[in-house]
Amino acid sequence: MNEHDKILIVKYITRQANQEETAMAKYLINSSKAHEAFYAAYYETWQKSLYYNIESIDANKAYSNFLASAAQEETKKPQPSVILRRLAIAAFVLLVCAFGIYFYDIRTNLNLSPQGLAESEVNVPKGSTRKIVLPDGTKVSINAGSTLKFDKGFGNSSRTVYLDGEAYFDIADHDVPFIVKTSHHVIRDIGTIFNVKAYADDLEFETAVIEGEVSIEGRLSLNSDNKETVSVKRQQVLKLNYAPVIISGQSKKDVTDLIEAKVQKVNSSQLEAYTGWTEDLLVFEGKTFHEITKIMERRYDVEIVMNDVKLKNYSYTGSFKNVDKVEKALKILQETTDINYEKNGKVITIW
């Protein structure tokens, strides 16, 4: 077996192979006994090499985690049913018809001039999401009510995109760094998959890293106005919350009103709360009705009116899978909580 094949198979074993290389490695393993034997031996060695630092798999820590979550289960049980108690059951995974999201290639759809002089812009209206492939091969899912722009000449000397809204990035391997600019922050990728939520009209900013690492630059701490940089690693989420500034009746985000900043570690199932939308799965984990209605407004292109302050602050846990109509979503909410609603065209009133 030649050196090239060996390195290719090792890349596959160590999870460093891209799609094409993975397909090639699998093909080799399946078509030659020698390659299969090499693969199995090296895969097993890769696995056994964990013994070098076996302490990193920490049984004591895992046991404390188990005790903590078991204790939480216990205290949850006797509680009288709050409005949303029944929602523990609301892992309502409704498998309704999947609504179509199509991968389409931006190169063929945006009519870039030959030199790529035009700045490209993808607008995703409320009520829909879209998946695109950027010219460098990076895959992006864009959530409802978002705009993604990128520079002329994207992919050659720079790979910078501008985001207002929410998008999930699976970055293609490339020498040029990939940069996402939002209204107040700059996110630099270091070989990653990550989700950015930065709607200009939201009072929050979130970046969740699924694979690899990103660095985020902007105002990040409460007691300093200076720009700072923080790195967010695999299975971590950076969250920033802002206080509302009322300008002519509309709340608006301002950098100076940062009231909370934190980096959290999350496990892979919790990550669904950040990335589920790319597969039409909305996960609400202790989100307030106020936050949920915001998400629903974008997802279903409706306006939700809620005047009861107490209701706005109710927290809800549940998930909607492939719920394609706002009526269905409202029905689930109604069945599992004590809310009432009325729909009038695009306007929904909840009380």
Place this chain on the structure above:
Amino acid sequence: MTDGNFSRKVNNVDIKAFEDVFKCHYVKLTLYANKFLNDVDIAEEIVSESLAQLWEKRESINFSSSVTAYLYTMVRHKSMNYLKHRKVENEYVNYLMRNNLINELPEHDTDPLLEKEIACQIKLAVDSLPERCRQVFIMSRFEYLKNREIAQRLNISQNTVERQITIALDKLRKSLECILSAALLLIL
């Protein structure tokens, strides 16, 4: 502690007995799950989930065979389900299937001495790698860095990184081969 003993204790809701089982099997089960998943974080999650389920079902489960076998089966099923659910295909699982090895328990679980020896051999082998090679290997294996990131940090080419990792694995495999064939000789 024997398995039979444990099942009785667990039925008596003995948390201490459960703690022993948890701590005694956790690492080995994680390594076992990792065989299918090739992702230590996910492996740990699946093992924790399996052990938590064992605890929840402590009163309803009839341990007809041993707890160990029960746990291994549960972890294997959960790992397979995970791959299926995520539509991830691991060629190693296909390899095990093709060669009827899917139900084999790992050798280090049937032989604690062998496990110690593997651990010892691995430490020795990694520590005796040439410095650059060792550095690259540790960054890749334990710091979860991508080849590109390693290349950037050490200011070497990505090709060099790939080659060094291949060399490291080659050396480790050779040093393991010695003890595995020695163990085989003992059995014979």
